[in-house]
Amino acid sequence: MPRMTRILFATIALALGFALAQTTVIGVSIPAATHGWTGGVNWWAAETKTRLEAAYPDLQIIINTAGSAAEQADDLEDLIAIHQIDALVILPFESDPLTEPVASVKDRGVFVTVVDRGLAREGIEDIYVAGDNFAMGRVSGEFISEMLGGEGKIVVLRGIPTVIDNQRVEAFMEVIADTNIEVLDSRHANWNRDDGFEVMQDFLTRFPEIDAVWAQDDDIAIGVIEALAQAGRTEEMFVLGGAGMKEMIARVMEGDRLVPANVLYPPAMIATAMEVTALRFVSSVPTLGTYILDSPLITPENAADYYFPDSPF
Amino acid sequence: MARVERAPRPVWREQLARVPWQQLTPLLGLVFLLVIGSMLHPAFLSQTNLFNVLTRSAFIGIIAVGGTFVIIAGGIDLSVGSMAAFLAGAMILLMNVLAGNDMAPLTIVLLGVGMVLVAGLLAGAANGLVITRGRIEAFIVTLGTLGIFRSLVTYLADGGTISLNFQVRAVYRPVFFDSFLGIPIPVWVFAIVAILGAILLHRTRFGRYVRAIGSNQEVARYASVRVERIRTLTYVIQGVCVAIAVILYVPRLGSASGSTGILWELEAIAAVIIGGTALKGGYGHIWGTVVGAIMLSLIGNVLNLTTAISEYLNGAVQGLIIIAAVFLQRGRSGR
Numbered sequence: 309m310p311r312m313t314r315i316l317f318a319t320i321a322l323a324l325g326f327a328l329a330q331t332t333v334i335g336v337s338i339p340a341a342t343h344g345w346t347g348g349v350n351w352w353a354a355e356t357k358t359r360l361e362a363a364y365p366d367l368q369i370i371i372n373t374a375g376s377a378a379e380q381a382d383d384l385e386d387l388i389a390i391h392q393i394d395a396l397v398i399l400p401f402e403s404d405p406l407t408e409p410v411a412s413v414k415d416r417g418v419f420v421t422v423v424d425r426g427l428a429r430e431g432i433e434d435i436y437v438a439g440d441n442f443a444m445g446r447v448s449g450e451f452i453s454e455m456l457g458g459e460g461k462i463v464v465l466r467g468i469p470t471v472i473d474n475q476r477v478e479a480f481m482e483v484i485a486d487t488n489i490e491v492l493d494s495r496h497a498n499w500n501r502d503d504g505f506e507v508m509q510d511f512l513t514r515f516p517e518i519d520a521v522w523a524q525d526d527d528i529a530i531g532v533i534e535a536l537a538q539a540g541r542t543e544e545m546f547v548l549g550g551a552g553m554k555e556m557i558a559r560v561m562e563g564d565r566l567v568p569a570n571v572l573y574p575p576a577m578i579a580t581a582m583e584v585t586a587l588r589f590v591s592s593v594p595t596l597g598t599y600i601l602d603s604p605l606i607t608p609e610n611a612a613d614y615y616f617p618d619s620p621f
Numbered sequence: 622m623a624r625v626e627r628a629p630r631p632v633w634r635e636q637l638a639r640v641p642w643q644q645l646t647p648l649l650g651l652v653f654l655l656v657i658g659s660m661l662h663p664a665f666l667s668q669t670n671l672f673n674v675l676t677r678s679a680f681i682g683i684i685a686v687g688g689t690f691v692i693i694a695g696g697i698d699l700s701v702g703s704m705a706a707f708l709a710g711a712m713i714l715l716m717n718v719l720a721g722n723d724m725a726p727l728t729i730v731l732l733g734v735g736m737v738l739v740a741g742l743l744a745g746a747a748n749g750l751v752i753t754r755g756r757i758e759a760f761i762v763t764l765g766t767l768g769i770f771r772s773l774v775t776y777l778a779d780g781g782t783i784s785l786n787f788q789v790r791a792v793y794r795p796v797f798f799d800s801f802l803g804i805p806i807p808v809w810v811f812a813i814v815a816i817l818g819a820i821l822l823h824r825t826r827f828g829r830y831v832r833a834i835g836s837n838q839e840v841a842r843y844a845s846v847r848v849e850r851i852r853t854l855t856y857v858i859q860g861v862c863v864a865i866a867v868i869l870y871v872p873r874l875g876s877a878s879g880s881t882g883i884l885w886e887l888e889a890i891a892a893v894i895i896g897g898t899a900l901k902g903g904y905g906h907i908w909g910t911v912v913g914a915i916m917l918s919l920i921g922n923v924l925n926l927t928t929a930i931s932e933y934l935n936g937a938v939q940g941l942i943i944i945a946a947v948f949l950q951r952g953r954s955g956r
Contacts, residue, residue, distance in 0.1 A: 341879055342775070342880055469933060500883075513664045513670045530874065555784070620780050
């Protein structure tokens with residue numbers, strides 16, 4: 309190789325190395341879009357990546373989606389080894405299996421932001437951004453109790469058996485316990501439309517009298533509403549979903565009697581986490597700490613504030 | 622020798638022994654569940670509830686009829702759940718595009734139905750050809766297409782849910798929710814698919830070839846059965862059955878997403894095996910598959926009708942009943 313070429317290559321390599329050293333790389337690891345809510349998370353992550361990279365040219369954001377906890381742990385290794393990330397924003401698939409993998413990322417000197425599902429061990433993350441599952445259950449319980457005037461018969465459709473579902477149901481039941489409302493039964497509908505439809509069909513078979521349905525999630529609620537329509541019992545009760553799916557927010561906005569309200573559990577929390585993580589690198593604004601996002605009640609009055617027609621969720 | 626001195630078996634015992642008990646065990650399981658259900662809740666035997674269960678079982682049942690051919694021929698198709706989700710997504714998208722062109726809703730639905738049948742046929746043919754021409758294990762090929770179809774639907778839906786145009790839905794909705802002669806349309810379709818499947822499997826040369834290949838592929842080949850072609854055709858039948866299930870599924874909720882049809886492949890395979898078909902191929906019958914599919918829906922229904930069993934244990938009870946149902950016919954596995 310002629311000397312000039314060699315010098316040229318060396319210069320380019322140096323320049324590249326310099327450029328890379330200047331760039332801050334943020335790795336974002338989230339669950340794959342397997343249901344409505346995670347679809348929303350994916351959409352918000354992509355939107356925020358576009359916004360941040362345009363606003364701060366020195367930022368590079370890499371989004372990885374994983375189909376399982378094990379896959380997500382592998383993704384973390386790749387983010388470290390291949391992309392040499394400076395910061396990690398992670399929405400863990402499950403808390404326990406990902407605690408040690410995230411801890412070892414932290415040990416490499418990477419800045420860590422954890423979203424939604426807290427790790428099993430304290431003190432690993434620099435920033436924690438989460439929705440409030442207890443509040444979500446509590447707000448739902450309070451709304452149903454208020455609508456029914458403190459007495460009546462309800463059924464509960466639960467999500468996938470996880471900590472998230474347990475916390476919501478626990479807080480909900482605490483509110484309901486202080487009223488004269490009878491919970492006829494609760495079954496898992498796995499945050500899934502088809503399961504919501506089938507479980508509700510069976511509840512309708514079993515119980516001749518139901519005053520309200522707590523579906524907890526908007527995907528379940530859509531299945532529930534279809535089952536009510538089939539049985540011709542839409543006039544008899546109302547359905548409270550949750551999370552803030554745009555179709556359901558639209559119905560709340562229109563003042564649909566069957567869907568009087570919704571309780572937010574925003575998939576956009578991934579955007580909040582990415583923004584505060586980016587701030588840590590592009591400014592001297594204090595960012596470290598815990599951010600707990602509210603689960604407000606969405607009613608016809610404020611629904612327009614929570615309606616995002618472009619989001620898939 | 623003690624054995625020589627045994628009295629001849631009485632006639633009634635001979636007759637009793639001739640009854641094909643093992644073939645009847647799926648039916649016994651069904652009767653058992655019906656008895657349990659009727660004891661748990663008075664509304665269980667109501668017409669509404671029984672039709673609910675039958676309608677639900679139609680999706681898995683129709684897919685499982687196709688699966689019976691695949692499995693008897695010694696194959697397996699793991700991709701059916703993802704294929705259903707993909708076909709549903711593609712069908713809804715096509716109908717939405719057509720709805721944007723001011724076409725009459727009925728025409729749109731008919732075009733959608735036609736497209737999904739062709740797409741199902743092609744998807745099945747793709748599975749079959751890669752397996753037979755490419756000489757790759759069916760398990761691996763269909764595991765691959767399981768992932769492919771699942772990602773494609775997530776991609777089509779942009780990670781969210783694909784929902785059917787409102788006006789088209791209004792026209793299409795009765796296909797799931799209406800009845801003909803008092804029986805829900807999905808149940809009719811399930812019955813017709815099962816009868817056609819049974820005729821094809823038990824009364825035609827094609828059906829004999831399918832069983833021959835499953836019993837012993839090499840012998841079938843020496844008997845100049847066109848093994849590759851027949852095996853490919855079983856996957857084509859499977860694909861068309863998935864398409865028919867999708868045609869009934871889409872009008873129910875009018876939507877498809879990445880979570881549509883998750884684990885349907887395992888439920889369909891379970892229905893086939895509960896129905897007495899040998900997983901390693903060579904032997905099986907359609908009516909058993911039908912009973913198996915209805916049993917699977919019944920288990921879920923019975924569990925939803927009682928508070929006696931914690932909702933956390935639903936899966937355990939389902940598992941136990943499935944194993945018990947197959948245990949009762951274990952004598953078959955030798956064939």
